Amino acid sequence: MPASQTSVVREELRQIEVCDQGVRNAELITALRFAGGLHNISGRVALEAEFHSPYILQRMRKALFEMYGVVTEAKQLPVNSTKPGQPMFLFRTSDGEAIARRLGLLDSRRQQVRGLPNRVATGSPDELAAAWRGAFMARGMLTAPGRSASLELTSPTNEAAMALVGAAGRLGIQAKSREIRGQVKVLIRDPEAIAEMLSKMGATKSAEFWNNQRQDREKRATANRLVNFDDANLRRSAQASAAACARVERALEILGDDVPEHLKVAGQLRLTHREASLDELGSKAEPPLTKDAIAGRIRRLLGMADKVAKQLGIPGTEAAIPRES
Structure with a gap:
């Protein structure tokens, strides 16, 4: 999935209309917690938030004003x-001090809350999904389907990360908190869980698109494995055929005119039809032979040649097998 899919998800999320005040509040509070902070400017507390999209910023400004x-x-x-x-x-x-207190981002000691307000972290399923929606719009990222696929959030603190891990758990989705290169991340790795969380946040089109790409990728991977498996089988079959023919050629060379006629015929059939199976070789014999009969004759031909080679002190049939590069 292209990197721009993160922007597509954010765009879909920011267009969701929310009427329930509790749900809207959970989204706003979490977005501000993940995208902003409280700063002391000239003795006054200022509330700031930074976003990737001007439309998401406008959504949060509108929510602050209307609520x-x-x-x-x-x-x-x-x-x-x-x-x-x-x-x-x-x-x-x-x-920002008064509004930060009302939002639950500032405690009674005028300290910024480390995690999320309790009313958000323990809210209804819709409020928990809205908290994830707000966090994703603020600091979320969706990576492509594959071995390292993930839906991840960059959290301001461990406490905020654990609050969202707990929220995901209450929604029936497994998420984990990890510190990666000095940043606290909330991660969902399971492909089905990623699609489910996208849907719960409200990004249903993105969830469908991501899921379809994941399934297409899995189909291609399965097809590639089958092709590789077939290629490997073909290579092994070709190598076995080349080895068998090389040994038969060497056997006929060692035995010369002393080779029994029925064994010579079996060997010549093997050399004439190099890619044929034993069943096919047997059917080409006159009269036709069974698979076991043709295999037995070739075995006796090789065994006789190896015995003679040992007596003469010369390389046997296995010395003729091509060495792998």
């Missing part, structure tokens, strides 16, 4: 101040 009456300032960050893939759009409210 809490908070007006925020927004701007696009200078291109030279951000790295590729990092958020580029920021909003801020300079009088």
Whole structure:
């Protein structure tokens, strides 16, 4: 799946209309927790949040205004101040202490909450899904189907990560928290669980697209394994045929005119029809022979030649087998 699929998922999520205030609140709080922070500016607490998309930023500003009456300032960050893939759009409210308390992001000691407010982490299934939706819009990423496929969130703290792991568990989806290159990640690795979480968050089209790509990839992988398996069988069959023919040629060379006629005929059949099976060789004999009969004659031909070669002190039939490169 292309890297831009993350943007496609975010775009689908930000268009979801939410009427329930508890669900809308869970999405907003989690998005702000994962995308922002509280800062002291000139003695006043400021609430800031950075997003990848101006439309997601606008969604959060709208929710803050409609639910809490908070007006925020927004701007696009200078291109030279951000790295590729990092958020580029920021909003801020300079009088953030009161709203941070109402959101549950600030405790009674004026300290930023390390995880998520309890009302979010223990909410209804719809609220838990909304929390994941908010976190994904803020700091989510979806990687391509394959061995390393994952739906992951970059968390500001271990506590926030564990809150989302718990939320996923209550939704019946297994997620894990890991520290990767100095960043705390919340990860869903199982392909079916990834599709299920996308659906629960509301990205149903993305879930279907991702699932179809995963299934197509698995079909191609299965087909490739079968092709490789067939190729390996063909190589082994060709190598066995070449070895058998080389030994028969050497046997006829060693025995010369002393080879019994019925064994000579069996050997010549093997050399004339190099790719044929033993059943096919037997059917070409005059009169026709069974598979076991033709195999037995070739065995006796090789055994007789090896015995003579040993008596003469010369290389036997196995010395004629081509060496693998």
